[in-house]
Amino acid sequence: MASGNDIEKGQVNGSDSINAERGGINVGQLKFTLNTSLWEADSPLPFSCCIFRVPEVLRRRKVQAYEPDIVSIGPLHRSADPKFKLVEKVKEWYLKCLLERPTTTITLDSLIEGMKELEREARGRYSDPRNDLDQNDFIRMLILDGCFLIELFRKARDESRQDYDDPIFNAPCMLEYLYHDLLLLENQLPWSVLKYFYDLIESGNPGAEPLSKVVIDFFRDSVADPSIFSDRKSESTPEILHIVDLIRTSLVQEHKDEPDEDPKAAPLPSNHLPQRIPSAATLTEAGVTFRIPKEPKAGSPGGCILNITFKDGVFSIPPLAIDERTDPLFRNLMAYEQCYHSCTHKITSYAVLMDNLIDTAKDVDLLCEKGIVANWLSSEDASKFFNDLYDNTTVIDFVYKRLCTRVNDYHRSAWMRRTWIRWKNKLRSDYFDTPWSTISFFAAFVLLVLTFLQTVYTIQQYRHSPN
Template sequence: MESFNNTKQASASLKAKLSQLSGAQSESTIYRVHRHLRNVNPTAYEPEMIAIGPYHRDNEHLKMMEDHKLRYLQQLLVEKNPPDGVGWYVAAIERVEAEARKCYADQPKTLTPAQFIQMLVLDGCFIVQLVRKFDRVNSSETNDPIIQMDWMINSLQRDLMLFENQLPFFVLCELYDLIEAPDQHSRFWFLLRRFFSILYPGKGCDPNCVTPVAPRKVKHLLDFIHRSWLPPPSHPGKGRVRFIDSATRLEEANVKFVLRSEGETLFDVGFEAGVMTMPPLTVEDRTESLLRNLIAYEQYFQHTFVTDYVHFLDCLVDSSTDVEKLSRKGIINNWLGDAQTVAEMVNKLGDSVAGPGHGFVYGKMFEDVQKHCAKPMNSWRASLKRRYFNSPWAVISLLVGAVLLILTAVQTVFTILQVV
């Protein structure tokens, strides 16, 4: 009898846990970055100025922004004068509190429903008011230190896209509907794209191109940024090649790099007849953090075009020499100044990231590049350059040797003529 009771209790307990797990797993959209990825560069995933959502709210250095959140909420209440004051926003968010809580994979169990609702209202109203004020920065926003200081805006743009620093997107839309007007999401999309537009390190986001989808189809602001960055056009076929040589090695094999001024997106890279065309990539202080968080996002969800592009870039850049070559072509705009720093950043972006899958965007292009480099003339050219032209001293030695060979030949000819 005791054995039967133990079996029954164990079965009931496991069934309950399995039921809870399946529900939480299917609804989660906001995760913590997994340890292996975080350990490569922890600071890339951590907010510098503001905590949004539950994961970083207890960090001491971020609490200075809590007063700014309250000020922005107060400004909204004065400007919009909702029927029940702040209760107007609280009541709306209370209706979606349970749904919002399930969006967090690491659920904020220490927060009571009232505390969780307060957090959603304060954080959500701050974001909505921030993008509203940013849109009218040149008119009435002269007394706001956040809006008037570029460094604060730059930090906020970075912090608000971090994978762990998110609110469910439908919460932002609920609040925007109350603050502005119901179902005016095309305007909200425009404001968000305008706010984040200078964060993108390359082509692909046009704030005037607004194609909103249903709020619950967008997971959070990082997902919004990912959706707004146009992926590369479909490439014909799916190649199996996953690696190509560095830019320096490819140049040795008669590959030419050309800046692509046309095209709609950073990821629209092409290769034809020995010419690789690439749109410009700007590398500045926030670029690594943006790319790392987008890669972290793609590790959990589909559409890995950012990860594929970073893998392509990692193949091209082995050293500072490769960065300098691409910079001279206008392909890399190096705002960091030091080519070695850019090379090290690129080389580490792919650490602890799953390699390209079967849908690798640049697989067919990689095959074409390898076929080009394997042609006898290009292969011989590359081998010759590496062997005889890999340093100034090697070039000098080769020239001296050629001169000596010519002099020897001339001397031989004169000797023969004298004998004759």
């Protein structure tokens, strides 16, 4: 119960005291608390956010697909975890080598001043800006992580830049771990930060490649088939947000949306998924043919892995190589599509369609025979990869709606075609396998017709004869 002193101080009034005595609420205190929290409230996900913590509903399906193994980039996994200790030392060593390079004009002062200008923007890119990191800690992180990444990409591109005692390039496993870690959604730096350091470091090199090409070339060795990545046509359009955004763009930028065959048809809801299509093995039994496009390479027109077509019973699917690295790549790309407001669900749509086509190891084997899937896993693991990939995701504007409708229409009419084919084959084998059997068939047919006509004539003659 409130004391008399509290009332005298104006903290509560008489009714508040009575409410407190009766086990009620202190209205004044509650109002003050709510006003304070509302005054400080802001959107937990500002429009500028593009680097997210993966939603728990996705993470719990396969935690290791979203967690870094040896390096933390950005604030979301910044910690004193011993597994990051080696690469944290490499970051400091790379920065030291950069500053001591004989030809460099870069100073620690210039790096700090540059990051002071970008620090506020960079924080706004994260769904969790780690406000426990003050400005000094955040800027230190941006400098160490950004310079490390740019030096890593440059060293990988030109072996002459690699130091004799560089642990990243002396231990073959290190690059494999880095490929995994640097393609995680939670392990990103804003592109503006990377671009600043790259332009600064390459300022004296007029022949320097665009940063986007340097990054894509680095990650070509991170996948079983490097041709799935296509070079960006422009450095500025659309805006690059981070490395995962760049990799996704390189996969989907050549995707061609199918034209609407019936513009008068009512559009389906954006979150509508059509009926599942049968598996590859079932469609093959219905007469569907699977093949790769004539120009399957990602760098050629129409070579994007998303450019899947179905016409006249022919499924045309660009090839995809899968191994143990494919799963975390696709999961993080799909997590990005699920979280970022300006991302179309193209990779997620691809995962849904491939899951439709692949139900069992038999479907994997069939697509492998056709050259559509290059599988470095077991057939069972490959089918499980596709079956589990898009669990708990949402698909908005599924890009294969019309294709699935055509496939299902074709499959529904397949039984009529199969019945006709079986009847035709049986007729050919039973009655037309030799010239004599063909002559006998037609002779019997003519005799049957003549007999029928004679019967009709006899009936007509009987009906019209006088009684």
